[in-house]
Amino acid sequence: MTEWLNVILQGVLIGGLYAMFAAGLSLIFGVMRLVNIAHGDLIVLAAYVALTVTDTLGIGPLTSLILVVPAMALIGYAMQRLLLNRTLGDDLLPPLLVTFGLSIIIQNGLLEVFTADSRKLQAGAVEIMTYQVSPGIWIGLLPLIQFIVAVAVIAGLQVLFYRTALGRAFRATSDDQSVAQLMGLDTRHVFAMAMALSLAIIAIAGVFLAVRSNFDPAIGPARLIFGFEAVIIGGLGSMWGTLAGGIILGVSQAIGAQIDPGWQLLAGHIVFLVILAIRPQGLFPKVSG
Amino acid sequence: MSDSAYKVEHATRSSHIGVIIIAVALVVLAAAPFWGDRQMLRLLAELFTFVALASLWNLLAGYAGLVSVGQQAYVGLGAYLLFGMVILGGIHPIAAIFIAGPIAAVVSIPVAALTFRLRGAYFAIGTWVVAEVFRLLASQISVLGGGSGISLPASVIIAMAPSRQAREFELYWLALGLTVLVLAAIVMLLRSRHGLALTAIRDNEVAAQSNGIDVTRVKLIVYVLTAFGTAMIGALIFLMKLRVSPDTAFSVNDWTAFVIFITVIGGIGRIEGPIIGTIIFFFLRQTLADLGSLYLLIMGAVAIVVMLWAPKGLWGLIAERFGWQALPLQRHLVSITKDKP
Numbered sequence: 133m134t135e136w137l138n139v140i141l142q143g144v145l146i147g148g149l150y151a152m153f154a155a156g157l158s159l160i161f162g163v164m165r166l167v168n169i170a171h172g173d174l175i176v177l178a179a180y181v182a183l184t185v186t187d188t189l190g191i192g193p194l195t196s197l198i199l200v201v202p203a204m205a206l207i208g209y210a211m212q213r214l215l216l217n218r219t220l221g222d223d224l225l226p227p228l229l230v231t232f233g234l235s236i237i238i239q240n241g242l243l244e245v246f247t248a249d250s251r252k253l254q255a256g257a258v259e260i261m262t263y264q265v266s267p268g269i270w271i272g273l274l275p276l277i278q279f280i281v282a283v284a285v286i287a288g289l290q291v292l293f294y295r296t297a298l299g300r301a302f303r304a305t306s307d308d309q310s311v312a313q314l315m316g317l318d319t320r321h322v323f324a325m326a327m328a329l330s331l332a333i334i335a336i337a338g339v340f341l342a343v344r345s346n347f348d349p350a351i352g353p354a355r356l357i358f359g360f361e362a363v364i365i366g367g368l369g370s371m372w373g374t375l376a377g378g379i380i381l382g383v384s385q386a387i388g389a390q391i392d393p394g395w396q397l398l399a400g401h402i403v404f405l406v407i408l409a410i411r412p413q414g415l416f417p418k419v420s421g
Numbered sequence: 422m423s424d425s426a427y428k429v430e431h432a433t434r435s436s437h438i439g440v441i442i443i444a445v446a447l448v449v450l451a452a453a454p455f456w457g458d459r460q461m462l463r464l465l466a467e468l469f470t471f472v473a474l475a476s477l478w479n480l481l482a483g484y485a486g487l488v489s490v491g492q493q494a495y496v497g498l499g500a501y502l503l504f505g506m507v508i509l510g511g512i513h514p515i516a517a518i519f520i521a522g523p524i525a526a527v528v529s530i531p532v533a534a535l536t537f538r539l540r541g542a543y544f545a546i547g548t549w550v551v552a553e554v555f556r557l558l559a560s561q562i563s564v565l566g567g568g569s570g571i572s573l574p575a576s577v578i579i580a581m582a583p584s585r586q587a588r589e590f591e592l593y594w595l596a597l598g599l600t601v602l603v604l605a606a607i608v609m610l611l612r613s614r615h616g617l618a619l620t621a622i623r624d625n626e627v628a629a630q631s632n633g634i635d636v637t638r639v640k641l642i643v644y645v646l647t648a649f650g651t652a653m654i655g656a657l658i659f660l661m662k663l664r665v666s667p668d669t670a671f672s673v674n675d676w677t678a679f680v681i682f683i684t685v686i687g688g689i690g691r692i693e694g695p696i697i698g699t700i701i702f703f704f705l706r707q708t709l710a711d712l713g714s715l716y717l718l719i720m721g722a723v724a725i726v727v728m729l730w731a732p733k734g735l736w737g738l739i740a741e742r743f744g745w746q747a748l749p750l751q752r753h754l755v756s757i758t759k760d761k762p
Contacts, residue, residue, distance in 0.1 A: 165541075166542075167541070167542030167543060167545070167546065169490070169542075169545070169546070215725075215729075218729055219728070219729065223732075224486070224488060224541045224542060225482070225488060225689070225728075225732075226728050226729070226732060227542070228488050228542050228545055229488075229681065229685055229724065229725075229728045230725050230728055230729065232490065232678070232681065233682075233721040233722070233724045233725040233728070234721070234725070235721075236674075236678055236717055236718070236720070236721035237718050237721040237722060237725075239717075240714040240715065240717045240718040240721070241718055243714045244714055244715060244718070353549070353673065354553075356546065357546065357549060357550055357553060360543070360546045360550075361550065364539070364543070364547075394557075394560070394561060397553070397557055398554065398557045398558070398561075401550055401553060401554045401557070402554070404550065405535060405550070405551075405554070408535055408538055408539070408547070409535055412538040412539075
């Protein structure tokens, strides 16, 4: 019994990481109806940026966030302003294919620079500290921090969306781009800000991913898929939904892995497909795709 | 009153020339075993399979607007069906190719029922999830080697043809024949009533719907037919490779990234695009092959540049500038009676 409780608890905690993968994806889809196929590869890129920063400056991964987050946000702003804004329009194909091309470029660029060797960020003592919640149930400090950060990120996004001027601009362009433009909003800038924010979240997710497990240039697409599944399970457009979606995915994978290691990923995908079959709008929908 | 009458014609002067060039090319290619060496035959056979895969993806994404990044699901399914039928069922490999197609078509119906619930770009990632599920399931099949894959038994390979050369000729003609079959099927589909509906959907989905086209039905038909063709080509590819594993059979790079780049660079939404794109792709590959992963990076960059600055691809540029079409596909009205006073 306690064994299963442990499994579910670990699943919930990893769900926080998946929710961070999902939040950035959901944010830009909400603001500009763009699905970024390179999302997962950008998470891996953030991990490599953090690796370079920690190696050169000799600081810890969590401290490196001070540099990695703004760096990724800047990349996001430039990428949207210079490249992706050109692809937006009625036609679905250009943004899809351009982000798909970016995904291949990032993967192979990382492969060229960092080789296919698997890497990991070392966070030191914090990695192995655990607390006993009740007899037989243990919580690692790092997964706990990761989960709390995920909740904070989503709460922060919620506040930003509904309480700030930037959030108002996001919601306005999301509702009607041309009216927003008439009201004096520079939508190109608003979109670039949304992408910057998305990549800032990606940076946090990437660092936690890199501390938690090994990474190499090829693991991006699977992260995109986890984020995407969490978005669809939670329901399009709902920020707290992505957290719920991430947790459901994390718990499904943990239970699958407990039954048979080969079933970890499969269990997550199957739960996603079942939810798609019986409740295609997701659990907490807000907008229609 | 002028009582002029019109009829719809497909052919233009350029398409007459195009058809002649294609006919000559086919004869030359069919005779390749008599003028090319083994290396050449292998390269051409691989080229044909990419023409077929790209043409099928072009039909799906370029015409029906179903941008899938999960077609490797059907390449891999076809491959595993072939290996399963040959190794476990003792079926002749060539027969297995033709059985794999209809089975994949049947499998694609429930897959469509699920993924069609996702719109636009989310559909793309949804198809990818399905391909991942197929890959993970394939690695659970222990009789076919599980995660590490399996080779075709030597006895099966020897039984295919009396000599190694005869087998290579057989596979070459099979690749050429299947590709011509796939292309002919696509051309016939596009020239049919459904083809007109498809072209309308390509140009404007909402307008097509308001003119009474059952868009979802047409899309479903295209999705199922594409699965049919893709699985047959997948089975053939892995019959030529003689070995299958989950990672190669369901590879997103090989069967989707390359195929998408080929189609985009050649010209999406036109039948000629994938053919031009494949020729460029193979030319680049032969010249840049030493670059390794940089080569993929360059392909990605070229595809982005083409998508942003020449979204109709190279053939699109040519077709618009000169009004060419290599195959008689476009419909236009021709007056057949002169105006009377």
